[in-house]
Amino acid sequence: MADWISTFPLTQHITEFTKNQICRVISAGPVPKHVGFIMDGNRRYAKQNHMEMKEGHSAGFESMAKVLETCYDCGVEVATVFAFSIENFNRSRYEVEWLMELGKAKFKQVVGNGELCERYGIKIRVLGNLDLLPKDLWKVLKDAEELTKNNTRAILNVCWPYTSRDDMTHAVRKVVTKGYPPDAITEHLVAENLYTGGLPKLDLLIRTSAVYRLSDFMLWECIDLDCDIEIVSVLWPEFSPARMAWILLKWGFGRTYYGHRMAKLINIDDHTKQT
Amino acid sequence: MVEKINLEEVKHNIAESNQINTNVSPNKLVKDQAQQLEKEGSLNLEVGENGPIQCSAAYSNESFIASFNNIFKTLISPRDVGTRSKFFKEGEHPTYGQLVEFYIYYLVLTIIYIFMSILRLFQYMSNRSKLRFFSVAFNSAADPEVINSDVNKLPKIPRRISTILNYKSEQEENGGLEGLCNDAAQVASWCLSSGITYLSIYEYHGVLKKRVPVLKKAIYKKFIAYFGTENIPNFIIKIPHLNLTFPGSIDGKLVESESEAVNFPKNVQYNIEVTLLSVVDGRPTIVELTRVMAELAKKGELKPKDITLKFMDQELQQLVGKEPDLVIMFQPFLNFQGYPPWQIRLSEIYWEPDNDSTCYAVFLRALQKYSTCKVNVGR
Numbered sequence: 001m002a003d004w005i006s007t008f009p010l011t012q013h014i015t016e017f018t019k020n021q022i023c024r025v026i027s028a029g030p031v032p033k034h035v036g037f038i039m040d041g042n043r044r045y046a047k048q049n050h051m052e053m054k055e056g057h058s059a060g061f062e063s064m065a066k067v068l069e070t071c072y073d074c075g076v077e078v079a080t081v082f083a084f085s086i087e088n089f090n091r092s093r094y095e096v097e098w099l100m101e102l103g104k105a106k107f108k109q110v111v112g113n114g115e116l117c118e119r120y121g122i123k124i125r126v127l128g129n130l131d132l133l134p135k136d137l138w139k140v141l142k143d144a145e146e147l148t149k150n151n152t153r154a155i156l157n158v159c160w161p162y163t164s165r166d167d168m169t170h171a172v173r174k175v176v177t178k179g180y181p182p183d184a185i186t187e188h189l190v191a192e193n194l195y196t197g198g199l200p201k202l203d204l205l206i207r208t209s210a211v212y213r214l215s216d217f218m219l220w221e222c223i224d225l226d227c228d229i230e231i232v233s234v235l236w237p238e239f240s241p242a243r244m245a246w247i248l249l250k251w252g253f254g255r256t257y258y259g260h261r262m263a264k265l266i267n268i269d270d271h272t273k274q275t
Numbered sequence: 276m277v278e279k280i281n282l283e284e285v286k287h288n289i290a291e292s293n294q295i296n297t298n299v300s301p302n303k304l305v306k307d308q309a310q311q312l313e314k315e316g317s318l319n320l321e322v323g324e325n326g327p328i329q330c331s332a333a334y335s336n337e338s339f340i341a342s343f344n345n346i347f348k349t350l351i352s353p354r355d356v357g358t359r360s361k362f363f364k365e366g367e368h369p370t371y372g373q374l375v376e377f378y379i380y381y382l383v384l385t386i387i388y389i390f391m392s393i394l395r396l397f398q399y400m401s402n403r404s405k406l407r408f409f410s411v412a413f414n415s416a417a418d419p420e421v422i423n424s425d426v427n428k429l430p431k432i433p434r435r436i437s438t439i440l441n442y443k444s445e446q447e448e449n450g451g452l453e454g455l456c457n458d459a460a461q462v463a464s465w466c467l468s469s470g471i472t473y474l475s476i477y478e479y480h481g482v483l484k485k486r487v488p489v490l491k492k493a494i495y496k497k498f499i500a501y502f503g504t505e506n507i508p509n510f511i512i513k514i515p516h517l518n519l520t521f522p523g524s525i526d527g528k529l530v531e532s533e534s535e536a537v538n539f540p541k542n543v544q545y546n547i548e549v550t551l552l553s554v555v556d557g558r559p560t561i562v563e564l565t566r567v568m569a570e571l572a573k574k575g576e577l578k579p580k581d582i583t584l585k586f587m588d589q590e591l592q593q594l595v596g597k598e599p600d601l602v603i604m605f606q607p608f609l610n611f612q613g614y615p616p617w618q619i620r621l622s623e624i625y626w627e628p629d630n631d632s633t634c635y636a637v638f639l640r641a642l643q644k645y646s647t648c649k650v651n652v653g654r
């Protein structure tokens with residue numbers, strides 16, 4: 001029945017309208033500038049629904065596109081997604097190759113159609129240790145970056161292949177190589193040399209499938225006093241835009257209701273003044 | 276092969292950045308502090324340089340009304356100008372139409388927030404009553420036997436535990452330095468009773484680091500209460516960033532001061548190792564390490580390409596400690612408050628929403644949760 005109703009063009013218009021209005025309402029309040037996603041649970045989803053692993057990953061990609069759309073509609077400026085960990089190279093060769101293929105195809109599609117990118121003016125950036133990638137994929141990623149580099153409205157960071165420890169090591173090495181005088185080396189300088197350097201501070205980290213671990217993703221960023229970590233129990237392909245909107249609403253509510261509650265809890269008075 | 280970096284230098288620098296006067300050796304400094312503390316015979320000293328810490332609203336029940344008030348305040352003056360950019364163009368003066376539009380949306384949002392705050396109140400109450408139930412259901416009774424039998428049911432336990440404690444103001448129940456030391460001692464006893472031999476305690480301001488003798492006494496007393504006067508476990512307190520170790524008790528005797536430690540046997544088997552961490556062990560340590568490496572690179576003693584992940588890991592393990600298997604937060608919400616970032620890669624996180632006390636139920640539930648989780652790196 002519900003399926004049948006949703007085929008009417010009018011219902012589609014109404015849902016579209018409601019969605020937009022909800023996003024506008026959310027964007028009137030405080031909204032996180034930078035959101036990070038650990039997209040966990042694609043394979044478990046495939047297993048539960050008796051699909052092939054490939055289909056699970058594809059479903060995950062679909063879910064990502066929808067969730068990102070909601071984020072950008074609500075006024076999020078930067079989204080960082082954990083697409084591929086350096087540790088993922090330890091998976092079976094078949095799966096790694098397949099993931100690389102999927103990445104290549106999707107990037108080509110995104111850049112080719114330019115749907116998401118054009119509508120939102122999204123700049124795609126690829127974060128991570130790109131030396132570890134096969135040459136052809138590397139080229140596709142670079143092309144995607146190049147094509148979207150003039151977009152200014154929102155940024156999508158794709159971490160591929162990334163681990164936070166690698167990121168920190170890389171930043172430290174960069175700082176050492178540049179040969180700054182010791183006094184110039186500050187927390188800010190190291191942060192600027194991370195892959196996420198120059199972007200707004202991470203405000204919200206979302207992890208799916210009820211795993212209470214950070215799994216080497218944005219460790220430096222997420223220990224910040226103002227960064228909230230949200231762990232949801234659904235698997236990533238089941239993570240709906242409605243849930244995303246609810247989390248954004250909750251975040252905004254938290255900021256209005258409590259202010260910078262961690263700083264208050266540990267009694268740092270000057271913290272709010274600084275930020 | 277990468278040469279070992281002179282860790283002493285890093286540690287020295289970090290000590291300095293922690294505003295500790297390095298003209299005196301750190302060891303001596305802490306001792307002086309301890310003696311001073313003994314002389315004054317009171318615990319009511321100011322904490323750190325920040326002066327006496329005041330009561331925080333987030334812990335009390337009144338916060339509902341106070342926070343509710345906040346919502347109305349923001350309705351009158353929406354502070355967050357950044358979010359309004361979706362409604363107004365930058366640099367332009369907003370027209371009345373735009374302003375009216377914005378305020379209509381904002382009013383709707385505020386109404387939603389008000390409903391959410393009522394929802395939140397119910398959630399708070401249900402969380403609190405749940406916690407009360409747990410604390411009745413799981414009670415340690417200060418008995419290692421009880422804890423041991425609770426933990427023995429679990430298929431696996433963590434090897435290393437880290438806990439985040441918060442300093443509460445003296446006016447509060449179980450607050451002040453005494454309360455914090457009591458909490459730390461309690462956690463140490465629970466760990467030892469369940470067979471965990473490594474505990475690191477993170478407290479943002481580093482209050483415990485400055486009051487090691489008080490902590491030592493608190494743990495000693497707690498151990499007597501738990502294990503009896505006959506078999507008091509040996510423990511040692513470590514402050515990695517100052518490179519200090521304080522033997523706590525050896526063969527059932529409290530080691531009161533550094534000089535006394537000489538009289539005790541050297542090769543002691545410690546039952547538990549307590550490491551104290553604070554915000555300086557987090558990002559500042561990585562920055563300090565970078566600074567030292569930059570200096571070494573200038574002298575030509577270190578090549579940038581020698582800075583590898585493994586090398587960093589080695590150094591940071593030396594400077595801060597090993598990665599814990601489980602991080603337990605005794606705070607109302609999830610936040611790492613500047614915890615050493617390198618060390619939380621695969622650590623399981625546990626906290627109870629709206630919990631503000633260091634109670635055994637939370638500790639046990641954390642262990643239960645940990646025993647069911649499966650870590651698969653990348654796979």
